[in-house]
Amino acid sequence: MPVTLLPSLVLLLTCAPPAQEPAAAVETVAGDFGLGLRPVGLRFDQPLWVVSAPDDAEVLFVVEKPGRVRAVVRGELQREPVLDLRDRISDRSERGLLCLVFHPNWGRDGEDSVFLHWNDRSGHTHVTRNHLPRPEPGAPWRATDEEELLLFVEQPFPNHDGGQLAFGPDGHLYIGLGDGGAANDPLAAGQDLTTHLAKILRIDVDGGSPYAIPADNPFVDVEGARPEIWAYGLRNPWRFSFDPETGDLWIGDVGQNLWEEVDFLPADHGGGANFGWRRWEGSHPFDPDLELGPTPHVPPIFEYPHGAPHYDCSVTGGFVYRGDAIPELRGWYLWADYCSGRVGALKQEGGQLVASLDLTRDLAPNTKLPALCSFGRDADGELYLVSLQGPVWKIVPEEAD
Ligand SMILES: [Ca+2]
Numbered sequence: 001m002p003v004t005l006l007p008s009l010v011l012l013l014t015c016a017p018p019a020q021e022p023a024a025a026v027e028t029v030a031g032d033f034g035l036g037l038r039p040v041g042l043r044f045d046q047p048l049w050v051v052s053a054p055d056d057a058e059v060l061f062v063v064e065k066p067g068r069v070r071a072v073v074r075g076e077l078q079r080e081p082v083l084d085l086r087d088r089i090s091d092r093s094e095r096g097l098l099c100l101v102f103h104p105n106w107g108r109d110g111e112d113s114v115f116l117h118w119n120d121r122s123g124h125t126h127v128t129r130n131h132l133p134r135p136e137p138g139a140p141w142r143a144t145d146e147e148e149l150l151l152f153v154e155q156p157f158p159n160h161d162g163g164q165l166a167f168g169p170d171g172h173l174y175i176g177l178g179d180g181g182a183a184n185d186p187l188a189a190g191q192d193l194t195t196h197l198a199k200i201l202r203i204d205v206d207g208g209s210p211y212a213i214p215a216d217n218p219f220v221d222v223e224g225a226r227p228e229i230w231a232y233g234l235r236n237p238w239r240f241s242f243d244p245e246t247g248d249l250w251i252g253d254v255g256q257n258l259w260e261e262v263d264f265l266p267a268d269h270g271g272g273a274n275f276g277w278r279r280w281e282g283s284h285p286f287d288p289d290l291e292l293g294p295t296p297h298v299p300p301i302f303e304y305p306h307g308a309p310h311y312d313c314s315v316t317g318g319f320v321y322r323g324d325a326i327p328e329l330r331g332w333y334l335w336a337d338y339c340s341g342r343v344g345a346l347k348q349e350g351g352q353l354v355a356s357l358d359l360t361r362d363l364a365p366n367t368k369l370p371a372l373c374s375f376g377r378d379a380d381g382e383l384y385l386v387s388l389q390g391p392v393w394k395i396v397p398e399e400a401d
Contacts, residue, residue: 028304031345031357033328034398037364041072043390046096048163050376050384050392053134054102057378059141062392065096067118071141082132083143085118090158094181095119098163103205104171107134114143115150115173115205117163125161127151127175129205150203150210151228153196157181160236160254164317168202169247169267172214175201175228176251178236179277184256190233190277191293193225198277200237200251202230218272222294231265232293233275239317239374243267243333244381248348250333252317253300256281260315261300262335266351273298301353302346304337313339318375323382326397332357334375334383334395341369343385363395 040050040060049063060072067086071078089097096119103113112133118126129148135141155161160178168174179189179198189197204212219225231251240251247267253275255261259282263275274295278287282303306313318334332345343363347355363369369387376384376392383395 026302026353026356028344028356028358030361031359032362033326033359035326035329035359035362036396036398037385037393038396040384040392040394041070041075041077044070044392045390046091046388047374047386047390047392048096048388049099049374050386051100051102052376052378052380054104054106054379057380057382060376060378060384060392061100061141062386063097063100065098065388066091067097069097069100069143073141078140080140080142082141083116083130085116088118088120090119090121090123092123093158094161094163095123095155095158098161099165101165101167101173102132104167106132113205115165117165117175119155119161123155123158125151125153125155125177127165129210148210150205151175151196151201153177155180156187162234162237164237164240166241168242168249170214171204171206172202173205173211174230174240174249175203176234176237176240177201178234178238178254185235185278188278188290190235191274191279191290193219193222193229193232193293196226196228198232198234199226199229200231200234200240201226201228202271203228216271218270218295230271231273231275233273233277233279233297234263235277235281237317238315241317241319241375241377243320243322245320245322245331248320250317250320251275252315252335253277254314255303255306256286258282258306259284259303260306260312260337262302262315262317262333262346263298264301264348264351265298275300301348301351302335302356310337310340310342312337312342316372316374319377319383321381321383323380325380325382326395334359336369336372336375336385338372341372343369343372 046065053059067089069082159181162176164176236254249265251263276297371388374386
């Protein structure tokens with residue numbers, strides 16, 4: 001290429017509209033942080049989630065899809081379940097007991113609330129407030145029978161139920177719901193603000209009964225819009241999390257048949273983000289004729305295709321690592337693919353992706369990691385990987401695994 005052409009090429013690249021282009025800009029290369037995987041307890045019955053007691057990383061709670069919560073206390077699996085909803089839950093397809101989070105004030109001033117996201121026998125979504133008090137020394141962890149329904153959402157199909165719960169840095173509860181299921185968003189729920197489906201909701205669990213709508217939720221003044229909506233245009237936000245250091249929000253949003261995506265919202269975004277589904281699948285047009293909601297499309301910070309060479313098919317969103325055991329991993333966001341067993345790490349600066357690593361070989365040099373359905377984070381900020389086939393692993397420095 002003649003040197004004289006370069007300035008115009010640079011100008012062309014600089015002027016190109018950035019809206020749909022950033023996702024593929026950074027090449028993914030093999031990374032090596034010297035990581036290992038240490039199994040937690042025995043195998044579980046379709047584990048979907050792991051979280052520790054808010055003040056004790058040695059007390060882990062594993063959520064099993066069919067409806068139990070199991071405790072692993074200082075490496076020992078507690079015989080009796082913490083909670084057993086098996087006779088009230090449908091776990092067909094993607095349904096089940098999907099998440100458990102602790103109230104941010106849990107353990108202080110008598111606060112013992114935990115929050116659950118699950119599907120009833122008819123498949124409909126329940127978000128409930130339950131209670132898990134700290135047991136007397138030596139006694140087992142056991143939830144009480146008290147339960148309050150916060151949110152009920154009818155589910156038209158057995159998949160894309162979302163399932164994530166997370167408390168934000170603002171103390172509000174964020175709730176993930178998929179587009180209702182089947183395929184191709186048949187209800188066009190993604191861009192429809194009159195339904196809770198295909199959204200991340202935001203509620204104040206202490207300001208009212210059963211909850212209050214935060215006054216600064218983005219669509220409280222929009223006629224017909226559900227006031228709980230915080231973000232929309234999500235197909236199935238299968239795991240999202242807040243960076244505990246910055247308050248930034250990271251979302252893994254499962255794609256249709258072509259593109260898996262990771263979305264990013266800076267802490268100061270202010271809500272109302274439109275992640276594009278089903279007008280867009282990742283940064284690619286899916287239904288170009290569909291009218292967008294009232295806010296512009298926020299394209300993914302990272303996306304990857306189905307098919308060769310990795311045969312990825314479904315993203316599992318993770319966490320930004322902020323623990324102490326693996327200093328080099330600090331500030332990296334981890335994600336996985338359910339089908340290929342790949343684990344990746346992303347780093348952003350100013351909302352732009354600046355590095356993308358493949359950590360699969362680092363974590364598991366000799367085996368394929370099966371059915372990676374979730375990450376978890378404990379009270380020390382250390383991360384876990386969950387396989388729906390039974391194992392739960394802590395991510396540790398290599399020499400410690
Ligand atoms: Ca999207």
